[in-house]
Amino acid sequence: MTPALASLRAVPTLLRVGFAEAAAYRTEMVVWVLSTTMPLVMMLLWTSIADVAAVQGAGGAAWSSGDFVGYFLSVFIVRQLVAAWAAWELNFEIRQGTLALRLLRPIHPLLAFATSNLAYLPLRTLVTLPVVALLVVTHRDALATDLRAWLLWPVSVACAWGITFFVNVTVGALAFVTDSSLKLMDLWFAFFFVFSGYLVPLELFPPWLEALSAWLPFRYVLAVPVEVMTGRAAFDEALGLVLRQAAWLGVLGSVAAATWRFGVRRFQAFGG
Template identity: 45%
Template sequence: MPTLLRIGVSETVAYRGEFLIWMLTTTMPLVMLGLFTSVAKTGNFKEYSSADFVAYYLAILIVRNLTGSWVAWQISEEIRMGTMSMRLLRPIHPFTAIAAGHVAAIPFRAVISVPVAVILLVTSGAQSLTTDPLQLALLLPSLALSWLITFAFLFALGCLAFFVTKAMALMNLYFLLFSLLSGYLLPIPLLPHWLRVVSEYSPFRFMLSVPVELMTKAMSTTEALVLMAAQAGWAVATLGLALGLWRAGVKKFEAVGN
C-alpha cells in the first residue's frame, strides 16, 4: 500500500501540467461568484449577502478541489484500450489500487486549496463562516466521506463501460446532474422547490454541498449529526454499488472478452 501511494505521487508529479489545467477548469464557481457578487452588490439576494456568496463559492471551490475525481474516465478508458486486463492479473483489488493513486494526489490538490482557503478566511472571516466547534470537528470526516462517495460513485459509473461500448455520454449526464443537484452551480436553497427536494434525496448533495454547509451554515446539533449519519449511509451505499457493478462487469468481461 505505501508503494502504491508513492507511485501515485510520482504519477501526479509526472502529469503536473495536465493536473494543473484540470484544476483550472473548475472555474465554474468563480464565474457564478462573479455573477452573484454583482447581483448582491446593491442588496441581499434572497437572504444571501455578497459576503455569503463569496464564502459559499470559495468553499465550493475548496471542497470540489479536494474531493473531485476523474476515476470514471480513467476506468472506461482502461476498459476501452484493453489495459484493464492487466489490472485483473494483479493480486490486489483494483478499487484499492486505483483509490491509492487518487489518495496520493490529495496533498497536491490541498496545496492549490490552501491559498483559496486563506482568501476565504480573510475575506469572509466569522461573518459568513461557522464557529460552532461541533461543525468544525465534523468537517474533516465529512470531507473524507464526500471524497469516498464521489470516488465510489464515479468508480461505479466507470464500470458501466463494461456493459456499454462508449460510456462517455453517461459521464456527461453525470456531470450535468452533479452540477445541478450538488450545489456546484447554485446553492441548494436557491433551487426551485421540486429540485431542492430531489437534491436532498440524491447522493450528489453529499458529494459537495454537505461539507460546504458545515462550513457556512448555522446548524443545530441534531441537524449536523443527522446530516453526517445520512452521509455515512450514502458512503456505504455507493461503495456497495461500486463493488457490485465491478463484480458484475468483470464477470461479463471474462465471459465475452474484449
C-alpha cells in the first residue's frame, strides 16, 4: 500500500478522534463560538442606522434593515464553518518541541492538523443551528432562491476553509524561523476584519476599496460564500468568484507547502 493511500485510510479514524476531542471540550468550543459574535454586534450597528434611512451602496443598491440582518446572520454561520486554528497548535508544538512526535508518525502532520480542525465541524454546525433557524424563519427572502447557488455554496465554503487552513499552516510554520509568528496571525485578522466583509458588506465600500478587496485573499475566506448564500451575487458572477477562490486555494496551498518543507528542515525539537 502506498503511503498516500495509507494516510487516506487513516482519515476516518482521525476524524473520529477529533470528534471525540471536540465532544470532550464542548464547553470550550461553545465559548469559542460565542467569542465570534462580532457579526451580531455589527448587525446591531447597521440596523440601527438602516432603520432611520436605507443605506445606499456604492453600486446604487439600497440596504434595508432586513438586508443587514440576513447578511450578518449568514456571516456568522459561514464564520463558524470556515474556522481553522492550526496556526496556534503548530506554533505551540514547534516551540514546545512536541512536533517531533508527530513527525515520527507515518501520517503527515498537516493531515492530522486538518482533520482535527475539521472534526469540530459537526458540533459547530449544531451550535449554529439556532441562528440558521432564525435566519430561515424570519429572513428567508434574504437568502438565495436559485437552486444552483445552493449547490455551489458547499464548494465555496470548502474553498474558504481550505484558504483559511493554508494561511494557518503558513503562519504556524513560520514559528520554525521566528518566535513571534502569531503576531502575523494578528495582522491577518486585522486585514480580515476590514476586507472580508466581516464588519462592512463589501458592496458598501467606496469603489476603489471594493476593487482592492477583490485582489486580496480576505474576501474569498468569508464574503464569497456569504454572497452565494444570500444571492447577492447572481449565479454566473458567483461561479466566477468561486473559481477565483479555487485559484487562491492553489496559490496559498503551494505557499503553505513550501513554507512547511523549508521549516521542517530547520526543526531541531528544542525543549526536550
